[in-house]
Amino acid sequence: MELKGKKVLVTGADGFIGSHLVQCLLKEGCEVKAFVFYNSFNSWGWIDTFPSDQLQHIEIFCGDIRDPNGVRNAVRDVNIVYHLAALIAIPFSYHSPDSYIDTNIKGTMNVLQAGRDSNIERIIVTSTSEVYGTARYAPIDENHPVQGQSPYSATKIAADKIAESFFRSFDLPVTVARPFNTYGPRQSARAILPTIIIQLLSGEKRIKLGSLDPTRDLNYVKDTCNGFVEIVKSDSTIGEEINICSGKEVSMGRLAQMLVDKINPEAEVVSDSRRIRPVKSEVERLIGNNQKIMKLTDWSPHYSLDSGLDKTVAWFKQDENLRKYKPDLYNV
Numbered sequence: 001m002e003l004k005g006k007k008v009l010v011t012g013a014d015g016f017i018g019s020h021l022v023q024c025l026l027k028e029g030c031e032v033k034a035f036v037f038y039n040s041f042n043s044w045g046w047i048d049t050f051p052s053d054q055l056q057h058i059e060i061f062c063g064d065i066r067d068p069n070g071v072r073n074a075v076r077d078v079n080i081v082y083h084l085a086a087l088i089a090i091p092f093s094y095h096s097p098d099s100y101i102d103t104n105i106k107g108t109m110n111v112l113q114a115g116r117d118s119n120i121e122r123i124i125v126t127s128t129s130e131v132y133g134t135a136r137y138a139p140i141d142e143n144h145p146v147q148g149q150s151p152y153s154a155t156k157i158a159a160d161k162i163a164e165s166f167f168r169s170f171d172l173p174v175t176v177a178r179p180f181n182t183y184g185p186r187q188s189a190r191a192i193l194p195t196i197i198i199q200l201l202s203g204e205k206r207i208k209l210g211s212l213d214p215t216r217d218l219n220y221v222k223d224t225c226n227g228f229v230e231i232v233k234s235d236s237t238i239g240e241e242i243n244i245c246s247g248k249e250v251s252m253g254r255l256a257q258m259l260v261d262k263i264n265p266e267a268e269v270v271s272d273s274r275r276i277r278p279v280k281s282e283v284e285r286l287i288g289n290n291q292k293i294m295k296l297t298d299w300s301p302h303y304s305l306d307s308g309l310d311k312t313v314a315w316f317k318q319d320e321n322l323r324k325y326k327p328d329l330y331n332v
Contacts, residue, residue: 001121004028006079008030008032008033008081010084011083011085012035013036015045020221021225024226024228026058030080032058035065037062037064038064065103066103071113072114075118080122082228087103100152105158112166115174121173122232124232126179127160128178131146131148133283138249139288141289142243178242184220185312192209194325201327203264207260207267209252210276212252215284218246218250220301222302222303227299230297234297234298236297243289245288245289245290249285
C-alpha cells in the first residue's frame with residue numbers, strides 16, 4: 001500500500017510512541033488525524049511540543065477510547081487506523097486492573113467495531129512483548145506461547161485475540177504489531193530509561209531501580225515507528241502478528257551502567273525493594289526474533305543501542321524537557 005495521500009488516524013497520538021508515529025506519517029505524506037485523550041485543559045500531550053509547521057497539517061480529535069460513539073466518529077472517513085491508545089504501566093495495573101480492562105480491551109473492541117462499520121483499509125493494533133511473559137525459548141518468535149504475568153499483559157493478550165477474531169470472523173484487514181521495549185525522547189517516567197536518566201541528571205549518586213537481572217530487547221523509537229509504517233506498506237502482513245524488535249538483549253543492570261558511564265561515572269546503581277515486582281509477575285527475559293518482519297516488509301533496525309541511548313540522553317539534557325519529569329518520585 002502506498003501511504004502518501006492516505007488519511008490516517010493514530011489513537012494515543014498524544015503519547016510517547018504515538019507522537020513520534022504522527023511525525024513519521026507526516027514525512028510519508030499522510031493526512032494525519034491525531035486522537036488525543038480529552039481533558040479540561042485541552043492538552044494534546046506531546047503534540048503540544050510540535051513546531052507550528054507540523055501542527056497545521058494535523059487534525060486533532062479529542063475523545064476517549066472507551067467511548068464507542070467517539071471512536072466511531074474518529075474512524076469515519078479515514079483509510080488507515082494505528083491503534084496505540086492504552087494504559088501501559090505494569091505496576092499501576094496491579095493497583096487499578098479494572099481501568100486496564102476498560103481501556104485496553106474495550107477500547108480495542110471499539111476501534112475494531114468502528115473499523116468494520118467504516119470499511120477501513122487497514123487497522124494496526126499495537127500489542128506488546130509483555131504478552132509472551134518470561135521467554136520459554138529464545139529468541140521469541142510469534143509462535144511463542146503467551147502468558148499473562150500482569151493485569152496489563154493479560155489485557156493486551158485479550159485485545160490481540162479480539163483483533164484476530166475480527167480478521168477471522170469478518171475479514172477485517174487487521175495486523176497485530178508487537179513492539180518489544182521501545183525507548184527514546186518523550187518516554188514516560190514509569191519506564192526504566194527515563195527513571196535512570198532523570199535520576200542521574202538531577203545529581204543523584206545512588207540510582208534506585210528494581211530487579212537488575214531481567215533482560216530486555218530495546219528498540220529506539222524511530223525504529224519502532226518505521227516498523228509500523230513498513231507493516232502497512234506490505235499487504236502480506238494482513239492477519240498476522242508481527243514482532244518489532246532488535247533481536248538483542250541487555251540486562252537492566254548493564255543498561256543502567258551504560259547510562260551511568262555516559263552521564264555520571266561516579267554514581268552507583270542500587271536495587272530498591274519498593275520497585276521490585278512480584279516474583280511470578282516479573283518477566284525475566286525478553287529477546288525477540290525479527291525474521292518475520294524482515295521477511296514480510298522492507299524494515300530493518302537502523303539504531304544501535306549505544307547510538308539510541310546517546311540521542312535519548314541528549315534530549316533529556318535539554319532543560320525544557322528535563323523539567324517535565326520529577327526525579328524524586330517513583331512513578332508507577
